[in-house]
Amino acid sequence: GAVVSQHPSWVICKSGTSVKIECRSLDFQATTMFWYRQFPKQSLMLMATSNEGSKATYEQGVEKDKFLINHASLTLSTLTVTSAHPEDSSFYICSAAPDPTGELFFGEGSRLTVL
């Protein structure tokens, strides 16, 4: 199946700093990628839909100035958590699909811990 790679797999940072997470589709082009956040024992919450060459679409309640998304190419989307705070600590997962109506392929996730 298709491969989505996410990096870094875990990161620890100090409060107030910014953290960038990369999501790459390795063997297909993705005009759309999705970013999810998952708190312990909870489900995946869609944060935003990343669109290549245009602005991301954010879900209600997600601050676009805090969670900056850039989809600069057909194989790369980045999520930057700006001025991170402890409450931003979570598991962030990206996904993409070769077929827009088909299965989603997920990255391995990035566990962010903000001290």
Place this chain on the structure above:
Amino acid sequence: SQKIEQNSEALNIQEGKTATLTCNYTNYSPAYLQWYRQDPGRGPVFLLLIRENEKEKRKERLKVTFDTTLKQSLFHITASQPADSATYLCALGNNDMRFGAGTRLTVKP
């Protein structure tokens, strides 16, 4: 508002039995529904997709049904094994995918 509910947070069954997980939704008309498996600390892995015009799909020991009138999908694992222990997520799709909270299945030897 749109809701996706998976019937129970946790389900424990004995090895060899059939596990049945339920996914109900409201205020939604998905074009398709998918089931994923998620192991702790990992991203979800796709299992099955069923479209709105399909009633049932099978793949090896897995079976999914989709009733758009009841707004419900059932996910069955037959001849369950301890290796099937994981969290199972249903996801509904149109232009994006939204997930239920998941059911944590434990299959005991």
